[in-house]
Amino acid sequence: MAQYFEVHPQNPQARLLKQAVALLERGGVLAVPTDSSYALACHLDDKAAVDRLRQIRRVDERHHLTLLCRDLSELANYARVDNRQYRLVKSATPGPYTFILEATREVPRRVSHPQRKTIGLRVPGHLALQALLDLHGAPLLATTLIDPDTGETLNDAQAIRERFEHDIAGVVDAGPCPLQPTTVVDLVPMGTGGEAVVVRQGGGPLGALGLE
Numbered sequence: 001m002a003q004y005f006e007v008h009p010q011n012p013q014a015r016l017l018k019q020a021v022a023l024l025e026r027g028g029v030l031a032v033p034t035d036s037s038y039a040l041a042c043h044l045d046d047k048a049a050v051d052r053l054r055q056i057r058r059v060d061e062r063h064h065l066t067l068l069c070r071d072l073s074e075l076a077n078y079a080r081v082d083n084r085q086y087r088l089v090k091s092a093t094p095g096p097y098t099f100i101l102e103a104t105r106e107v108p109r110r111v112s113h114p115q116r117k118t119i120g121l122r123v124p125g126h127l128a129l130q131a132l133l134d135l136h137g138a139p140l141l142a143t144t145l146i147d148p149d150t151g152e153t154l155n156d157a158q159a160i161r162e163r164f165e166h167d168i169a170g171v172v173d174a175g176p177c178p179l180q181p182t183t184v185v186d187l188v189p190m191g192t193g194g195e196a197v198v199v200r201q202g203g204g205p206l207g208a209l210g211l212e
Contacts, residue, residue: 002031002161003170009033012128012174014135020172021135028169029053031145031160032132034068035125036096036182036203037153038160040168041068041142050111050141056167058148064184065111066098066120067139070130074139075121078106085187088196088209094125096178096203100186111141118188128174144181155179178203185209 003023005016020030027049029042040056042049044067054060069075072086072093079101081089089099103112103119112119124130133140145154147163154160157173164171183204186197198211 002165002168006173009174012131017132023169031171033174033177037177038145039142040145041140044141061114064120066142068142069123069139070133085190092208094123096182098122098182098184
């Protein structure tokens with residue numbers, strides 16, 4: 001059964017988050033709160049955990065997974081970013097946005113898009129998730145927590161535990177999250193003189209990116 005960590009959304013208890021990090025380091029998949037909806041997250045370098053994450057969501061290798069980063073300095077380690085791209089990302093970070101960028105060699109090939117060699121990256125603003133990332137000391141690989149049977153984005157931590165209690169290692173409950181997923185923006189065309197492409201409009205307003 002999935003372990004359950006009930007933490008304060010603004011002042012999360014480090015003791016509980018350290019236990020959640022220990023599950024990640026043992027290859028567990030966690031449900032974690034974000035500033036959009038809840039997400040499934042696992043260790044970037046654990047192939048079995050990544051395979052498990054994809055299995056739970058029922059997505060294949062062509063589905064863009066996302067790196068949850070603590071700040072923009074981490075983002076630069078995992079994606080090739082020019083000045084135009086960086087300025088756009090910085091204008092909306094942290095926040096409920098996912099940016100698709102060309103992956104660097106720091107990203108394991110098995111987690112980037114097989115044809116495009118791209119990866120989704122975001123810097124979330126949720127304080128409990130930021131604290132979890134700080135304790136983990138590295139980005140986490142994640143995907144929006146959507147029930148594969150219903151297509152619904154899940155928002156209630158207790159319901160998530162009941163639905164996935166035999167599939168995931170733990171749930172970090174920091175209260176309800178917004179039901180909207182992130183706004184996804186493909187920045188790869190900007191690297192060749194093109195413009196950013198809005199792939200999905202979600203919780204992040206386009207005005208903050210100058211894309212309205």
